[in-house]
Amino acid sequence: MSNPKATWCISLDTECPECGEAIDLFEQDWVNAALSDRTFDVCERDTRWTTDVNVTCPKCSVDFKVDFEY
Numbered sequence: 170m171s172n173p174k175a176t177w178c179i180s181l182d183t184e185c186p187e188c189g190e191a192i193d194l195f196e197q198d199w200v201n202a203a204l205s206d207r208t209f210d211v212c213e214r215d216t217r218w219t220t221d222v223n224v225t226c227p228k229c230s231v232d233f234k235v236d237f238e239y
């Protein structure tokens with residue numbers, strides 16, 4: 170009998186500076202693509218790939234930049 174599974178649950182949360190919408194960047198395809206391509210790794214920060222990252226708010230469509238942290 171195999172053990173029950175334990176599932177990591179990771180989010181990359183930010184907030185739109187315009188409308189206040191809470192955004193989990195893991196729900197955006199480009200983040201998953203960047204992780205698959207190893208452009209950056211989970212929990213990476215303070216690198217050129219995780220600083221001044223362009224984000225588009227899914228609610229109000231404003232563009233803004235974020236720096237990843239954990």
Ligand SMILES: [Zn+2]
Pocket residue numbers: 185186187188189190226227228229230231
């Ligand atoms: Zn917004």
